[in-house]
Amino acid sequence: MFPNWQLAVLSVSYIGLLFLIAYLGNKYRHKIVRKAQGIIYALTLGVYCTSWSFLGTTGQASTNFLSHLPIYLGPILLFLFAWPFIQRIIRVSLKLNLTSLADLLASRYGKSHNLAIMVTIVALVGTMPYIALQLKAIVYSFQQLQAEQSLVTWRFGLISSIVLACFTVIFGIRHIDVTERHPGVMLAIAFESLVKIVAFLAVGVFVTFFVFDSPMDIWTKSGASSQLEQQVNLPNMMSMLAMLVIVMAAFLSLPRQFQVMVVELKNPKDTKLSRTIFPLYLLVFAIFAAPLGIAGQMLLGNSVPSDAYVLFLPWHQQQTWLTLFAFLGAISAASSMVIISSIALSTMLSNEIVFPYIFRSGKAKNTDFDQFRVRLLNIRKALVFFVILLGYGVFLMTSPDTLSSLGEIAFGAFAQLTPALIAAFYWRRASLTGVYAGILIGFLLWFILNFIPQFGLFEQPFKGGVLSANSTVTLLSLAVNIFVMWVLSKISRQNVQERVQASLFLEWQAPTPLSAQKKRNADERDLEVLVSRFVGEGKAKISFKQFQQSIIKNEITQADYNQQLLQHTENTLASVMGASSARLVLSSALEGRDIALEEIAVLVEDASSQQRKFSQNLLQSAIENASEGISIVDNELKLVAWNKKYIDLFSYPKELIYKGCPIKHLIHYNVSRGLCGEGEINQQVTRRLEFLRNGSPHSSERQHPDGQVIRIQGNPLPGGGFVMLFSDITAYKEAEKVLKDTNIDLEAIINERTKKLEKTNDDLAIAREKAEQAHIKKSLYLKACSHDLMQPLEAARLFTSALSSQGDLTDSQRRQVKNIDHSLKVANDLLADLGEIARIESGNIKAHFSSFSVNDLFNDLAQEFSATAVEYQVDFRIRANSAWINSDRNLLRRILQNLIGNAFRYASPGKVLLGARIVDNEVNIQVLDNGPGIPEEKQSIVFEQFTQLDNNANHAGRGLGLGLNITQNLALLLGHPLTLKSKVQQGCKFSLAITKATPNFKIIIEKPLVKVGLKDVTVMCIDNDPDVLNGMIELLSAWQCNVISADSFEQAKEQFILHPNEVEILLVDYQLNNNQDGLTLIKTLRESSNHYLPAILITATTDIDIEEKTQQADVGFMRKLVKPAALRAMMSAMLAKKLQDNYLE
Secondary structure, eight states, X not given: OBOHHHHHHHHHHHHHHHHHHHHHHHHTGGGSOHHHHHHHHHHHGGGGOOHIIIIIHHHHHHHOTTTTHHHHHHHHHHHHHSHHHHHHHHHHHHHHTOOSHHHHHHHHTTTOHHHHHHHHHHHHHHHHHHHHHHHHHHHHHHHHHBSSOOSOHHHHHHHHHHHHHHHHHHHHSSOOOSSOOOHHHHHHHHHHHHHHHHHHHHHHHHIIIIISSOHHHHHHHHTHHHHHHHHOSHHHHHHHHHHHHHHHHHHTTOHHHHIIIXXXXXXXXXXXXXXXXXXXXHHHHHHHHHHHHHHHHHHTTTSSOGGGHHHHHHHHTXXXXXXXXXXXXXXXXXXXXXXXXXXXXXXXXXXXXXXXXXXXXXXXXOOOHHHHHHHHHHHHHHHHHXXXXXXXXXXXXXXXXXXHHHHHHHHHHHHTTHHHHHHHHHOTTOOHHHHHHHHHHHHHHHIIIIIGGGGTSXXXXXXXXXXXXXXXXXXXXXXXXXXXXXXXXXXXXXXXXHHHHHXXXXXXXXXXXXXXXXXXXXXXXXXXXXXXXXXXXXXXXXXXXXXXXXXXXXXXXXXXXXXXXXXXXXXXXXHHHOHXXXXXXXXXXHTTOHHHHHHHHHHHHHHXXXXXXXXXXXXXXXXXXXXXXXXXXXXXXXEEEEOHHHHHHHTOOGGGOOTTOBHHHHHHHHHHTTTTOSSOHHHHHHHHHHHHHHTOOEEEEEEOTTSOEEEEEEEEOTTSOEEEEEEEOHHHHHHHHHHHHHHHHHHHHXXXXXXXXXXXXXXXXXXXXXXXXXXXXXXXXXXXXXXXXXXXXXXXXXXXXXXXXXXXXXXXXXXHHHHHHHHHHHHHHHHHHHHHHHHHHTTOOOOOOEEEEHHHHXXXXXXXXXXXXXXXXXXXXXXXXXXXXXXXXXXXXXXXXXXXXXXXXXXXXXXXXXXXXXXXTEEEEEEEEOSSOOOGGGTTTTTSTTOOOOSOTTTTTSSOSOHHHHHHHHHHHHTOOEEEEEOTTSOEEEEEEEEEEOOOOOOOOOOOOOOOOOTTOEEEEEOSOHHHHHHHHHHHHHTTOEEEEESSHHHHHHHHHHSTTTOOEEEEESBOSTTOBHHHHHHHHHHHOSSOOOEEEEEOOOOTTHHHHHHHTTOEEEESSOOHHHHHHHHHHHHHHHXXXXXXX
């Protein structure tokens, strides 16, 4: 056999190669072409073939030629016949950004966190025997081939576990990412799949066609025909069928399989090749397992364990390199399963149990993204070691049994999750209660009857039956699981959340139409009678007559005719009672529930009569209390309703007015009294009746002989008939006559004065237009200064910030960079003043009042101006108190910043005092200095724009003279009176009077200051100014961020499509090219993303409500010039919040 050092060197070299492949896969993941992605994906599915497939099934086939087939046949059948189901799982998981099987089931059943925990525990316990199985394969393969048995089993198993854990941690737990994808690991797993399939195929071809002449030669020499006849019996076939069911159930729920098949998939199109490649991959193992097993039994017999036939058959023929290649294949089969399973389980444990516990317990409140991310990464790395070492513990505790036994046991646990998985996509009624109870009971049965007996605590039941004990227990627990889920789902009720989530997983199904076969209980006459009970006999007859006219019986089948008849009946009923009630009534009639139908009809009739009576009373009351006369005639021109006012206006005799009176008689009565003008009576009556029959609306006025004037308005009713309104407008007509006489005298005076006013208005309009144009030009100029001129300053500031972040600058260079940065800051302050003036004059600034402490505000200002006070040699003192005020904190702080900054410039060197005192119900905030003061005659002009005093030559020209004007405007906006008191050489005192507020104390827990780090964060930066964009790239690169840049709306979308799941945060300029804006771009990119995308809008715009728009869009906001420290802090806080939200959902 081989010396230990040879096996050690080979193993270490192979592991080193895997490390290199994983490293390159991570580094060059963007350069892998699309077609290669599909091949890599198909090969990673080969993680299903573990050491059980590589070694164990050969041992199985050596004694039972068919027993290994279900292991491979199950997944092949699923990929051939259940491919649409697999695609639905993939499609929904990618759409909802699901990262594990626990995540999927929890999301489907009402986002239940408890169910996620249950699934995670089942997956963890079920995976432990499988990891132990792989460790056994690695250890025993090494021991079987080593010349000297110097390594103790437990020690070599521990070394193997640590090496696998280290590989997984280094390449599988690199980032905390919502997508949980690991391109480097997947490339290494694909390589391992290739190694094991080539190794197994090489051994199979060598033994089958070189050691023996052909498979038939093996079959003949071994006498396998007689053995096969003995094995083809009912118990064996039943065992194979049972195992096939277990394998198919377990395959879909294997954590490692879900990880590579769903979570690691970037594009659903990559699955196309896998439907062909993966079944062929399995067929290679299925085809050669039996020949290798039979050959091993013939050539090696019991001299070596049957599980080691694949390793020893080449050695038996002195094929050293082939033996070593088979050893690498076995190592690949085992290690790939351990790596992927530990990644999947660490993700499930962290996302479903550990992280939610940390966040809910309040132990993760830090907004520093780098520290937060490192902490979560360390937890997940620790979980990888926990999972692998737990499997190592099972490896030590279980007896050295055969590989296939442990594999079958593990399959039974995963099978418990499959009923819930299938129900998630195909049974809308499946409830959380039923699924949770089914998994719990099924898993407990498996755990007690299958798992615990492996530790020798008690003997496994069901031995000696038709099926093996393991299969019997697994099928029993699976059957109980399904039964419990079905029963409890039937009797329990889904909550609203469950029903909403179910709609995301199940495809919409149209309601089943009424079956025409039920027509045996009702013919056309019966249906007409049914409809007549609800719409009346007349309408029912007309409706069914129209239906008969629209149908040609000779051209359609009887079944189609019956279906259309039922549909017509339902539509007719729906017109009076709604679609749902109509369907219920029709179904009751067709199913022969006559009593229920009669009761429904009586109820509808009673309700209709009561409603009709109430409506009539309400209508009559409304008509009677109207101020106008009202009469209503039906489609037969008969009087059906009227009021007392109508009778009083025309003085009708009582015997002439009654319900059903022909309107012809009333018209004839009025014409005969001369109320309708001159003319032949019958002609006038006929003409007015014709108007009513034609349904023509009309309006007229009639003057009675006594001078009374009546306005008559007539409007047709929808179903025929007329409603007439009669109004007495005598008083209105008399007033109109008086006004007309008066207007004749007034018109001349008004015309003369109107001409004078028109001339004056024209002159005012011209003057106002000139003033508005001047104001608009001024605002546009200020806006251009505050935005366009700020762009190059922003770029320069970003470059200096990036330069200052470099560690190799000399002291002189640092001083120069600091001076440049200071000069840029001064320029920025000047432009910021111009921008603020523009925003104030355009009304863009709005106050948001709140209550806050004067002391807190003063502390912030003290910290802000502490360094400036040293620079200006000013003794800056603060005298605060415990008062609370009601104001806009940000705008008030801006006012005080201007006043303090002004005092610093003119009092340097000297003293400045910021104080507050309570006077009645107000708090007076004052800024005092001992500077040169302001002469009394100039105190009225210091608040005007572009005004500066030249009483201190040292500080003249430091600004534009806008500070006090901005301060006064902001004070007016807040409603805080601003006063100035000053004497020459005695300093100045500015005072603000602010309303006192009631204290509103809040407990604030201070967070420790930590260094912010954004290493390896992928940032997408969009700005249409190339200088600003390059400056931002330099700054972010200095912070070790991965930067993706774009200079336009379209390029940003193209770049995002290329890197959809890599971008972690957006930095976007507001004003882009072609009148496009950053907020719209952020919204577009978020809609294209499968996960929440933090974003920060960076702008110098003066647009109205820009800050409110960003708040509504859930976007961070920063004004140019950007302060690097502030930008870094905001990015860190937003990324940390995103991580917290991911695990608290």
